[in-house]
Amino acid sequence: MNEKELLKALEEVKHPAKGDKSIVELGMVKDAAFGEGSVEVTLAFPGRRDPLAEYLIGSARAAIIRHSPAGTKVEVKTVVEEVKSASKKGQEFDTSRIEKVKHIIGIASGKGGVGKSTVAVNLAVALSRLGYAVGLADADIYGPSVPTMTGTEGFVPEAYKDEEDGGEWILPVEKYGVKWMSVGYFAARSQALIWRGPMASGAIKQMVLQVDWGELDYLLIDMPPGTGDIHLSLVQDTPMESAVIVTTPQNVALADVEKAVSMFRNENINKGILGIVENMAWFTPEEHPDERYYIFGRDGGAQMAERFGLDLLGRIPLVQGIRESGDDGEPTALGSRPDSMAFLDIARRITGMDE
Ligand SMILES: Nc1ncnc2c1ncn2[C@@H]1O[C@H](COP(=O)(O)OP(=O)(O)O)[C@@H](O)[C@H]1O
Numbered sequence: 001m002n003e004k005e006l007l008k009a010l011e012e013v014k015h016p017a018k019g020d021k022s023i024v025e026l027g028m029v030k031d032a033a034f035g036e037g038s039v040e041v042t043l044a045f046p047g048r049r050d051p052l053a054e055y056l057i058g059s060a061r062a063a064i065i066r067h068s069p070a071g072t073k074v075e076v077k078t079v080v081e082e083v084k085s086a087s088k089k090g091q092e093f094d095t096s097r098i099e100k101v102k103h104i105i106g107i108a109s110g111k112g113g114v115g116k117s118t119v120a121v122n123l124a125v126a127l128s129r130l131g132y133a134v135g136l137a138d139a140d141i142y143g144p145s146v147p148t149m150t151g152t153e154g155f156v157p158e159a160y161k162d163e164e165d166g167g168e169w170i171l172p173v174e175k176y177g178v179k180w181m182s183v184g185y186f187a188a189r190s191q192a193l194i195w196r197g198p199m200a201s202g203a204i205k206q207m208v209l210q211v212d213w214g215e216l217d218y219l220l221i222d223m224p225p226g227t228g229d230i231h232l233s234l235v236q237d238t239p240m241e242s243a244v245i246v247t248t249p250q251n252v253a254l255a256d257v258e259k260a261v262s263m264f265r266n267e268n269i270n271k272g273i274l275g276i277v278e279n280m281a282w283f284t285p286e287e288h289p290d291e292r293y294y295i296f297g298r299d300g301g302a303q304m305a306e307r308f309g310l311d312l313l314g315r316i317p318l319v320q321g322i323r324e325s326g327d328d329g330e331p332t333a334l335g336s337r338p339d340s341m342a343f344l345d346i347a348r349r350i351t352g353m354d355e
Pocket residue numbers: 109111112113114115116117118119145225279280316317318319320321322323324326327
């Protein structure tokens with residue numbers, strides 16, 4: 001790859017908050033070095049806190065990889081052209097806005113595919129139905145599903161600069177009475193996001209901390225599946241109060257739940273776990289609403305809850321309607337079917353309203 005090809009690739013990277021101008025046009029590409037099978041680019045940002053910095057770095061990296069021979073090593077570095085305030089160092093976030101959120105709850109699971117996002121989205125809608133001001137941050141940057149599940153795909157959140165606090169803030173998308181934020185709003189649908197450790201961590205935290213949520217009773221965080229370093233840094237660097245663990249009832253899920261439980265109970269983390277949500281607790285066919293088939297085993301969730309000394313917050317059946325409403329962007333919890341009510345019951349339990 002030569003310089004011309006590089007610039008052509010980077011022209012595909014548009015800054016969503018700058019009228020979709022490319023980072024080349026905006027003069028953000030400062031430097032490039034070409035080695036044997038490697039490319040190194042330096043992007044310049046005007047301040048430390050461009051809310052889209054991590055997104056742009058990830059997109060630049062992806063664009064270069066798309067235009068390079070397979071196996072090319074790509075490095076994207078950044079420089080800050082003008083530091084606003086000398087006292088603010090590094091990638092620190094201003095937490096003044098998030099302080100207006102009363103309760104921050106992480107929705108976690110030891111592994112993917114157990115319905116963590118389904119539970120997060122429906123709980124957010126259910127809490128809002130109960131009259132609370134609610135937001136949901138989709139921190140699962142590897143598989144953001146909130147835009148699809150809420151029918152907000154293609155929405156572009158606005159970003160603005162606050163002259164008073166000097167911060168740049170992203171405004172959440174509002175629908176169904178809930179404020180939503182997802183890295184999915186910033187990425188083209190077809191474009192796979194390629195993140196490396198520190199970058200991933202930064203992007204996740206931006207989805208929580210650099211959003212102007214306004215006053216909220218509950219902010220739910222759809223955490224990435226797993227219990228690795230980025231989870232630790234998410235939990236440590238955001239004022240997350242507690243967690244809900246989502247699992248399926250199988251025995252094999254036990255080890256994953258155990259990992260998640262020990263992450264939150266780690267002495268350096270030490271966050272309360274509100275309880276376990278057992279998803280896909282049984283299967284009910286659409287045409288036989290009174291039947292229950294315990295295809296993943298019976299009472300697995302209750303057994304896990306007991307084993308770890310946790311509450312079982314609720315059980316959600318495996319029903320076709322939940323999958324369909326997720327795909328259609330109309331969360332089940334908006335309706336009045338038994339499975340909709342199951343989410344409302346969990347929401348009530350979380351807010352302590354059922355006592
Ligand atoms: N209770 C359920 N009944 C039917 N389908 C479900 C249920 N929970 C999740 N799904 C479906 O399973 C898939 C994975 O769920 P998702 O919430 O994306 O999992 P995760 O966020 O843990 O990866 C989605 O297609 C979703 O619609």
